[in-house]
Amino acid sequence: MAHIHLEDGSFTLTWVLVWWLLALIVLAIAIWLVRSKEKTDSRTIALAAFLTAASFAVFQISIPVFGGVHLNLTPLIGILAGPMLGTIVVLITNLLSAAIGHGGWGLVGANVLINVTEVFVAYLVWKGLARLTGSLFARAGLATFTGLFAGNLVMMGIILLSGVQGTTLSIYQTFAGLSLIVAVNMGVAVIEALITGLVARYLGKTRPDLLGLKRQ
Secondary structure, three states: OOOOOOOOOOOOHHHHHHHHHHHHHHHHHHHHHHHHOOOOOHHHHHHHHHHHHHHHHHHOOOEOOOOOEOOOOHHHHHHHHHHHHHHHHHHHHHHHHHHOOOOOHHHHHHHHHHHHHHHHHHHHHHHHHHHOOOOHHHHHHHHHHHHHHHHHHHHHHHHHHHOOOOOOOOHHHHHHHHHHHHHHHHHHHHHHHHHHHHHHHHHHHHOHHHHOOOOO
């Protein structure tokens, strides 16, 4: 979904450092909060490792629409692993993706911020809807769509603030182009929302503990 696929050199060094610095601050806070717990459940860590592998694999599957879009499972990561471990998961996923040429190294910081937004927003919506509906499918689907929408907004903001070197497009033309990309992404977000909703409903029946629920 929301992911900046530009090459290194697309952003000036100043903006590359700004996004990397912010991403490292977010990562440091996440690690501190994870370590501040008395003990992190080994099952949760194993689940986070599985989500990292799954997310990386899904990242590489391109849907041939408007130059290629993809799912990324960030909302599902937020729902299952939580926002703190989720932050670490998306960092590793982006580093592995950059290593095989899926986005530049200099853009990892920006992409981590985008994906962390998706993780956090999806997690908050998932938790917030618990009092409003008992449908795991609806909760997960709405959390996914909202999280991905927020990530797309952050992506637009980062690109508009940073500017893209080597382009002659005005900021208005850039905004129009990005709006089209977001519209396509949100169309795919509907698919990811349906998939995440189905996964949540299935886990609710088979492994409710993974969703923080008690087996009935």
